[in-house]
Amino acid sequence: MIRLNRQLIAQIDWFLPALTFALCAFGLATVYSSTYEPAHGVDPLVVRQLTWFGVGIAGMVAALTIDYRTLERFAYVAYGLAALVLILVLVVGVVGGGARRWLRIGALTVQPSEPMKIVLIIVLARCLSRVRSTHGGLDLTNLAIPLALTAVPAAAILLQPDLGTVGILAVVFTSMAFAAGARLTPFVTVFAAALASGPLLWTYLKPYQQQRIVTFFNPERDPLGAGYHIIQSRIAVGSGQFWGRGFLQGTQNQLDFLPEQHTDFIFSVFAEEWGFVGATLLLLLYLALLLRGFVIARRARDTFGSLLCLGILAMIFWQVALNVGMTTGLLPVVGIPLPFFSYGGSSLASLLVGIGLLMNVHMRRFTFSPGAF
């Protein structure tokens, strides 16, 4: 099962990790810049991010070594554990920035909603790959279980509250259901149902949680918050112009005009420093990574593998699109990190595990499970 023979190693795709590491390197440099203060040395955040990168590499290797079909077998066990941990967060989690999102394990602070994304993708891939579809594609009854599987962690994360992550879970689910062959009617129905259940859910929230959600959707209620940030972020991106202001030279970043410089608004820092040239190059790196991923999904040896890849790709794509949209002022401010780039160890490590899974599917595209003959 775990044997990595020479034939398998020969099948490793080096294109994917090369792109990933390039992204991570740019990301780390930008975290350094966004936490840079002339009077102090290297910010401990940079060191921590580097440490998490190491953890992520280990996770990536582990995700590559285990045959992904083994993951399929244990998908529900992993899902159950991850869901329990999410509930644990609500009880004993660490509060930061007004939300309870983290667990402290020894010296580490972990954000369990990040690995949950990967676990959910695995479970959805398993579930969707086994649905017996009718001729016209999947309908609402086929999607009921996958939807419920998504709703449980989404509800727990909503209570933290972390609307950005809930949004990502929703679009990942939608994307995977679409890829698995869902008909368009169920989507419309689900969307209508979600809209209808909103008010009901609302009454269950505590007043302060309602307050947070209202502020989320209506940034003007927080005059020093989102509205100001949108403007400053746009100025930052634009002032990079064609060639950029240069590393550590972005005034919007260094003078603290930008909010959340090292997390959600890190793209603005990068765009200010590296200009249109750098930002486009960065987008090309992401695009290349995603296109390579689609090739892998297309060549996967089974539907589960294919859907697994597509789920991971959906997660990466939507996070990039929503984050860039937010920082360039196209979308409202919702906290979504830029993959491989934003400060945040749990996110980085989970994404690297995701890349490991993509490589895994690619590497084993010709192999057959012992049961196949």
Next chain:
Amino acid sequence: MGTLGISRRGSPHELSPLLARRIAVATAVVVVGFLFMAARLWYLQVAQGEALRSLSEHNRIRLRRVPAQRGIIYDRNGVVLAENRPSFDVLLVPEDAGDVGGVLARLGRFLGDGLASGELSQQQRGRAPYQGMVVREDIAWSGVVGIETHQLELPGVTLEVTPRRLYPFGTLAAHLLGYVGEVTPRDLENRDDLRMGDLIGKAGVERRLDHELRGVPGREQIEVDAVGRRVRVLDEEPDLPGYNLVLTIERDVQAAAEEALADNRGAIVALDPNSGEVLALASRPSFDPNVFATRITAEKWRDLVGGPSRPLTNRATQGQYPPGSTFKIVIGTAALEERVVGEPICCGGGLFFGRRFYRCWRKGGHGCLHFHMGLVQSCDVFFYEAGSRLGVDTIAAYARRYGLGRPTGLDIEPEEAGLIPDSEWKQRRFGERWYAGETLSVAIGQGYVLTTPLQMASVMATVANGGTRYRPFVVKRVEGPGGSITEFAPEVAGKLDVRPATLSSLRAALVDVVEDEHGTGRRAQIPGVEVAGKTGTAQAAGAGVAQGGEHGAPERLRDHAWFVAYAPAAAATIAVAVLVENAGHHGGTVAAPMARLVIERHLARGLVDDTAQQTAYRTD
């Protein structure tokens, strides 16, 4: 598909046509999405780039973090022990200044000293454009006035007001209050609420209740003019000030304790025996916590931490000393409770045990004594005998019932445990059995026994209130904004659990230590008030019997002086422990008058709050 493991390259299994089609659609969506993003970037960075660049360069709107007002610390009667004062720092933005050298030269006039542009070069390196450099921190008021009135001559110069911690009484209660300082990278580990440059509590109450004291910083959106000066505040989100603390400390008693210690090295702890509230906790030598509020030089830091006097060490909680004869309170309790000292014991100036002669502090001997006079005169032979009848393990058991041998649980750190040896400990520590002769040393509070002044004050408090051991604490109340109040209630840490007769005999003897003409603690007498106490003289570690530890010996080998007391004896409102390091005199000579000063100041003031009422319904 007959091959094992790896099939022929090029034809993997057939994906369902629907899935293949949907992958194609997804790929198209992604490509279009990226084109869209690239177009947006083109619009912002190229089409509007020039305009936005100029906006960024003339960015008049700045968002500032406003440090929160740190909570104020009061003594139990509302006297301010720690507060905040504004400090004016001079900032220079070279881009706005133009002629930096000229501006610095003019600035020097107002600051009263020469300013070289060279000293700024370090900040200059790696600085982002338009970022201010700190020229001087915490300048005098005259400088503030000068700079404010000559703004036109000083382009690019701004004054920044930052709150700094102020301890109005300087060294008073420094060890207890602690001090604040800038966060270090290590403090920042796993902390989202802290930024570089923030101030946090580094010791004492400031550290232990840092979270409550710190508050939440506010944000301020300000508009600045062309030379970077603040024009007006556009919007602000006020800081949430930190919580205020009310301590159990009584400022006057604390001051009395520190005055009493004067230039001696040592510690004084005063407790309210009916609650465990710390009335005073003094350690000498001390330091001025105000020093840490400004940037501190390496030299100054070495002075504070280094050297044999170690002023940062809190001797009241971290200093571990042999308790000497004050330990006879513990031995006495055990001996009375175990009924091993029914008949008089005779002292001829010493005792042969094994092959050694164990001396009594009085060469001529005390004659035959009952327990009462044995304790009053602190006869060593009496306690050698009592101790050897009890055995070390029984002694240790009673010592632990007094809370010795482990931290008292005081609500500020750090605190040492002291050491109460027993036969098991000896076996574990040295792999050797306990020798009976060692019990004799323990019986007079020597040998391996170590206690902190805080622990000894707690022993006295326990005796004073009739056998209840309270956990000592210094934070009485936390007052949140909007009047929310958290009150800390006394906490019982343990019960002595002895017969009333035992305690009353012990207490009667402790009174006569001070009041009887033969007592060793007569210098603690206060007219009109009955004081109970016990003296102690402890050999410093390393000092042999030969040196005698008297005044002539080298200083670090001289004896430590102890005095522990409570008063008024019948219904005590204060329990005190005094320790003077290397005093070279008996506890009764050096330490007893110090305890008297502290008790006098306490009684003169009278407790303002409810402690007096609690005294009224004490069971004892």
